[in-house]
Amino acid sequence: MRLKIILLLIGISSWCKAQNNTDDYMRNLDKLVKLDVKAKPVSEVLDRLSKTGGFFFSYSGILFNQDSIVNVSATNMPVRDVLDRIFDGKVAYKEMGEHVILRYAANHLTIEPENISSNEKSYQISGYVVDKRTGQAVGKASVYEKRTLDGDLTDDKGYFKIRIKGNHTMIILTASKEMYRDTSLVFLSDIKIKPEGYRDKNDEKGSFFFNTIEKSGISRFFLSSKQKFQSLNISGFLANSPFQASFTPGLSSHGIMSSQVINKGSLNIIGGYTAGINGVEIAGLFNITKGNVIKLQIAGGFNGVGGSVEGVQVAGLLNDVRTGVKGVQVAGVVNHVKEDVEGVQIAGVTNITFKGFRGTQIAGVANISPEKTKGTQIAGLINYTAKEIDGVQISGVGNIALKELSGVQITGVFNYAKQMKGLQIGLVNISDYNTGYSIGLINYVHHGYHKISISTDETINANIALKTGNAKLYNIILAGKNHGDSAKILTAGLGFGHDFIFNNKLSVAAEITGQYLYLGNWDHTNFLNRFQANLQYQVFKGITLFAGPVYSTYNGTEGSAEKGYQQRVAPQRAHKISSGIKGWMGWNAGITLM
CATH class of the missing domain: 2.40.160.20 (Porin)
Structure with a gap:
């Protein structure tokens, strides 16, 4: 059985909700601006408007003719009203942080099915994704069924093909593409097979995915362009599943949808690519997780996490976490955390924490913390804290606290603290201000x-x-x-x-x-x-x-x-x-x- 459909999309951001000019209060859109331009291209007008308002515009190049000539005169007028004058209500807008997203107005969205047929055992659905305004095919768009987690990525001609097994009485296909509004097509009725549950960006609770881990060098090497497009297109969709298994990220029990599923159990022979873990994940070589890890993650090579880790993370080489860690990290080479750490880090070479650290760091070579540290740092070579440390630094060669030390520094060679309020023991002890005790061959206090x-x-x-x-x-x-x-x-x-x-x-x-x-x-x-x-x-x-x-x-x-x-x-x-x-x-x- 084959079903052919055409999903027609319009150009807006895939992570924006379906809203128009009547969106709730938005800070940048309500700013009062002064603008007076005559016979200028719309792209230049938008550039001036963004500089005047102190924000950025984001929009698809096919949304409007950027060389169109416009005249605008406004004094103490909200940005929203200025945009209304420029586009005459044909463009809707949404604020996201420092960006104002321009998109087609909601009434431009249509879905036109081509033909539908079915049998009792399975469904094979094929079709095309096209842009309603231009009529052009949309390549690298994601088409998926949220509850069965079946999906495909369109080719350069906008073509997709999805096979759904089972006896279903309702199927909902959703098409998503970056800078486009999601479009759904409903046919049949009352589906029977589904994972534990799912949430998408239109749910009340909502969900937020971290795509930063996909930008790391290791992730770029192990993930295909098809997987990265899929994750980008449907970044707001999240499903839960009790278990997944994969040989590589492209060969998974969840298929192309693996990056949108949070699992309680995950077994990856070589490597896996998931939305998150709330249980146990084990991999022979690597785990790449877009969102959060809760409880336990183990990899023979590396773990890459875009969200946070709460529990235990073990890697033979590298643990890379793009937000915070609360628990224990163990790595044969490096533990790398972009935000706060509370717990224990043990690394064969280096622990790097970019924000506050509370707990114990043990490294064969160096512990590096650019923010405040509270706890104990033990390193074979050097401990470095760019701000305050309240605790103990022990190293074979050197300890550095660029701000205040309220604790103890012990080393074989040198200690440095800008404001030393504790105890330094080393061959050479250096500080700018010292109200504590320094014991060594040379104790130098700049203001002492x-x-x-x-x-x-x-x-x-x-x-x-x-x-x-x-x-x-x-x-x-x-x-x-x-x-x-x-x-x-x-x-x-x-x-x-x-x-x-x-x-x-x-x-x-x-x-x-x-x-x-x-x-x-x-x-x-x-x-x-x-x-x-x-x-x-x-x-x-x-x-x-x-x-x-x-x-x-x-x-x-x-x-x-x-x-x-x-x-x-x-x-x-x-x-x-x-x-x-x-x-x-x-x-x-x-x-x-x-």
């Missing part, structure tokens, strides 16, 4: 301490020290030399200090330093540790005098120095702490420049 101290003490008569950090905790890098014909000492060391500030003039510095003493050879380990409390008085800005008691401990071999070097470091009054270690009270005094 940059002091140079020159001092003398009972052991070494000339010392110089660089102090960087802040009052809570500053780093000390020191060097010194004891001058004398028979008592030379060369020394270098590190230390930490804390300032107890009483007022703008007076403070006490508590400092701990450890330094190596060179006594003419490297054969012995000679270490001097000092615990000192210096009373500091600021004479005037940039000059501070200090002095105070020191308790020193020395671990070295007495009498091991070369000729000309100090043979006895510990003074005669020193007391024995343990074998080879002596301690004594001493002093130091000096001046600080800052």
Whole structure:
């Protein structure tokens, strides 16, 4: 049995509802504009109007003759009324975001069936999709039955053929095409076989599909042009099904309609292409999902999701999600999320989250978050957060927080935070503002301490020290030399200090330093540790005098120095702490420049 029909479409956006000039209040269409043009092409007039109103027009090139000459004069007139003058009611309009969609007026829509016949077992429906206004064939248009999920894509001549099995008493064919209004043809009566349910763009609840995943490089490679046209044409149609199976996206139990169906179960031998998952989806190589994934998605290669993920997503190589994730992501190489993540991300190489992150990120190489992060980042190489982080960053090489750190940074090499309000532990710690604690070889605070101290003490008569950090905790890098014909000492060391500030003039510095003493050879380990409390008085800005008691401990071999070097470091009054270690009270005094 064969049924031949012709579906006649008019040019409007496929995702607009069937409305005309009486649409509800629309912000751009109600804007008041001033326009005065004479004998100008309609395309130029529309361009001026869009610039004046601060929006964009979208329309099919066959909607009207763009070279038609028009005259328009309007002062403080709504955009809607200006369009009425230009098109004299022959064009309808609809606002979508920053765009005003121009389309044929609703009364131009007609459907003309050619012939109908049937038998009891199956139906084969063939026909053509044409443009009513131009009479031309419409290629790459989708023709489908919403409840049986049978469909086809027209060829360049507008021809389609659909085979529907079963004993049905009603079939509704819908034709859809981007920039055209959907057209439906009803024949027979009361269909008996249907999936669990479907919604389309005209339902009260409506539905929204994410086509962004189809624009990714991987999706473009694995999806055919026919599948992408189908998804674009009927982006507003959504059906539910308990299960689907596919070998590849083109060989699916739902056929060409697979991209419009949300499944509870999905098994893809190589790869699958679905509207969404509310259950479990498993693929040998890849899963491409236009909408949302709920519960579990597993792929040997990659998962590409245009919507969000709520549950667990596992991929051997890549998880790519174009909105948010709430749950767990595990990837052998990369987890990539365009919006918020709340949960756990684990990647062999990199986790990339473009908006806020809450939870734990673990990556073999890097964790990258351009927005605020709250939780823990652990990476073999580097952690990077472009804004605030409230939590912990741990890495082998570096941690970067370009805004504020309220937490902890621990690394083997360097830490950076613009505003450091927590704790940094690393070889080099850098910040612009620091009200926390930085522990490392070099602690640099741009708006903090940059002091140079020159001092003398009972052991070494000339010392110089660089102090960087802040009052809570500053780093000390020191060097010194004891001058004398028979008592030379060369020394270098590190230390930490804390300032107890009483007022703008007076403070006490508590400092701990450890330094190596060179006594003419490297054969012995000679270490001097000092615990000192210096009373500091600021004479005037940039000059501070200090002095105070020191308790020193020395671990070295007495009498091991070369000729000309100090043979006895510990003074005669020193007391024995343990074998080879002596301690004594001493002093130091000096001046600080800052």
